[in-house]
Amino acid sequence: MPLDHSDQKLIAPTREAAEAALRAFAPRMGKRYTNGRNYDRGPGLHGDVSMLSPYLRRRxxxxxxxxxxxxxxxxxEAAEKFIQEVIWRGYFKGWxxxxxxxxxxYREGLIRDLAAVDxxxxxxxxxxxxxxxxxxLDCFDSWAEELVDTGYLHxxxxxxxxxxWIFTLELPWxxxxxxxxxxxxxxDPASNTLxxxxxAGLxxxxxxxxxxxxNIAKFTENRFNPRPAELAEVxxxxxSEEPEGLPNVTPLRTLPVPNPDRPTAFLMTEEDCRLEDFDLSALNFVGYATLSASHLRSPLPVSSLVEEFEDGALRDTASRIAPDATGLRAGVPTDLSRWASRLGATQIATPYIPTGPLRDWMIEAKRDLEEAGIDLVEWRRDWDSAIWPYATAGFFKVKKQIPAILQKTGLL
Ligand SMILES: Cc1cc2nc3c(=O)[nH]c(=O)nc-3n(C[C@H](O)[C@H](O)[C@H](O)COP(=O)(O)OP(=O)(O)OC[C@H]3O[C@@H](n4cnc5c(N)ncnc54)[C@H](O)[C@@H]3O)c2cc1C
Structure with missing residues (x-):
């Protein structure tokens, strides 16, 4: 079960619980975070880090x-480390x-790796x-268990x-x-893959x-004490698996502007659960749906904790926007155009869907949408637009821009 670090309550997938967790961690975002953030104290004891990531990931x-x-x-200044870590998330997404x-x-390689396992x-x-x-290997086995049981790792x-996994057990990354x-x-497709x-040094x-x-002994405070010979020493x-090096940087996608005159269906996904931030009053909505997609993360079955968290987050989001929204599951991609056509919609509006499994699915769904004369319109948040232009090389390039990013987004 996913645990809250302070009192081992279950983490609830709601905006209210997210904001309560944020307020509870706020006093620890300064010096305590800087000094304690590297310590992995074990399940139920991660009090020096925020554990806000399931909320931040879904906005x-x-x-x-x-x-x-x-x-x-x-x-x-005192919160510099915490701010930098939060910006890593935007950096990886932009990259x-x-x-x-x-x-x-990654996806193509994974299919090949899974075939090799078979x-x-x-x-x-x-x-x-x-x-x-x-x-x-005690430490490794305990982390595998913690991950499966709680859905979290420090x-x-x-x-x-x-x-x-990569260098001692020599398993495919x-x-x-x-x-x-x-x-x-x-x-998260970006933070996890990258x-x-x-x-892996890639x-x-x-x-x-x-x-x-x-390092493991020090930062687990001797909870784990592996012998050096138990781990890869070099x-x-x-x-060498990618001799051609990194691919070239491509431009960000340009996004069509929603047309206020067209009957519009609104789609809620876990890519952005803070829909009340957007002023959509100019659009002509004819229906609403949530689209669950966690199962697309892998060709193998995804943890029920992950699916339940997404399900709860989408229900919470819908309750704030359109409580009677239809619940869709990303199955056969033609389902999306069928739903929108039934409503008489010629436009589907949804916040930006970044690179990852849901975007792959949308690319397939778009073929049917186009045939049915339905446009998909997305929009990007100013926050992403402020970071992504710099996410072309290493983190340093973004880090240098942090004061400018915070100024541009009104945080400084
Ligand atoms: C192999 C590997 C896989 C990872 N997979 C994911 C993933 O799927 N999803 C994910 O959100 N993070 C991932 N991370 C990054 C990081 O480990 C987690 O974001 C962090 O541990 C979440 O815990 P927290 O909220 O307590 O972090 P805190 O230390 O409290 O940090 C605050 C927030 O900053 C962001 N953040 C912190 N460190 C990083 C980082 N290195 N990269 C990106 N964002 C960061 C997160 O949103 C986090 O909630 C991965 C790191 C590694 C090394």
Whole structure:
């Protein structure tokens, strides 16, 4: 079960619970975060980090809200580390928008890796043992269990886990990324795929992340004490798997403007659950639906915790916008045009759908929409537009722009 760190309550997938969690963490966003954020104290004890990621990922809580309260309570300098971490999220999202082919290659590679698992009994056994937390390596096994039981892992645990998966257990990195994506409540196509690529030395080329025994002992306060020989002692990044290097940066998608005269169907997805921020009064709405899509994260079954969280978040969103909204599930892509046609809509409006499984599905659905004369219109938040133009290389380029980004978005 996903636990709240302070009193082990279940995390509720609502805007109200998100805002309560934000207020509760606000006093810890300054010095305490700077000093304590690297410590993985274990399930139920992650009090030095916010655990806001399942909310931020779905925009039940906005990145701006988190930064605004951090600046208000502590000042931009004392809250610098927290602000930077929140901006990492936008950086990774923007980076993936600028190189969507990296997502396509991940998905294609994953299909090949899963086929190899089907063919190779030894590989199948090793992957199953890793996912079940039965490798015999205490720290790794405990993190696998925590991930499956709670849908959360501390950032350091994610780094150590991924590094051990790739370099000690020598398992294909995409299978590990898929295991995370199936279980993380905050599972995000950009942060997860690029987090794994970063550990593998594919993002910051030539700098793989090396999980070392002393580092694990120190930042788990000796909860885990692996012997150095139990972990890969030398790690070599996987750059040779991609000899052509990183693909070129592409322009951001241009978005058609919604036409106020057309009968419009409104679609709510977990990509943005704060719809009341948008003034849509000029549009002519003829119907509303929620679209659940968590099951698209992987060809394998996705954790029920993830599906339940998405389901709750969509119900909460609908309750604030259109309580009688139809509940759709992203199954056969033609279902979308059928629903919109039944309403007599010639336009579907929805907040921006970033690169990832839902966008892949939408690309398929769009073919039928076009045939039925229905346009899909999306819009981007100013927050994303402020960060994404800089997300073309390493994080440093975005980091340098943080004061300008905060000024532009009214936070400084
Ligand atoms: C291999 C790997 C996979 C990851 N997969 C995901 C994922 O699927 N979804 C996801 O949201 N994050 C992912 N992360 C990033 C990071 O681990 C989590 O965002 C963070 O641990 C969430 O916990 P928190 O809310 O307590 O973080 P806090 O430390 O409290 O940080 C506050 C917020 O900043 C953002 N943030 C912090 N660190 C990062 C980071 N390195 N990258 C992007 N955003 C960050 C998150 O939105 C987080 O909620 C991954 C990292 C690694 C190394």
């Amino acid at each position: 039940l809580l906005l990145e701006q809200d988190a930064i605004e309260i951090a600046v208000r309570e502590h000042g931009a 993936m928008e600028r190189r969507p082919i990296v997502w396509d290659q 063919r190779d009994r030894g590989l199948r056994r090793r992957v199953a043992a890793a996912e079940a937390g039965q490798t015999g 950032n350091y645990a994610r780094m150590w886990f991924a590094s051990i 995409r299978l590990g990324a898929d295991f995370f994506f199936r279980h993380l409540l905050d599972g 987090g794994w690529r970063w550990v 993002h910051t080329r030539g700098k793989p992340y090396h999980a070392q025994a002393w 790690v070599e990044g996987l750059e």
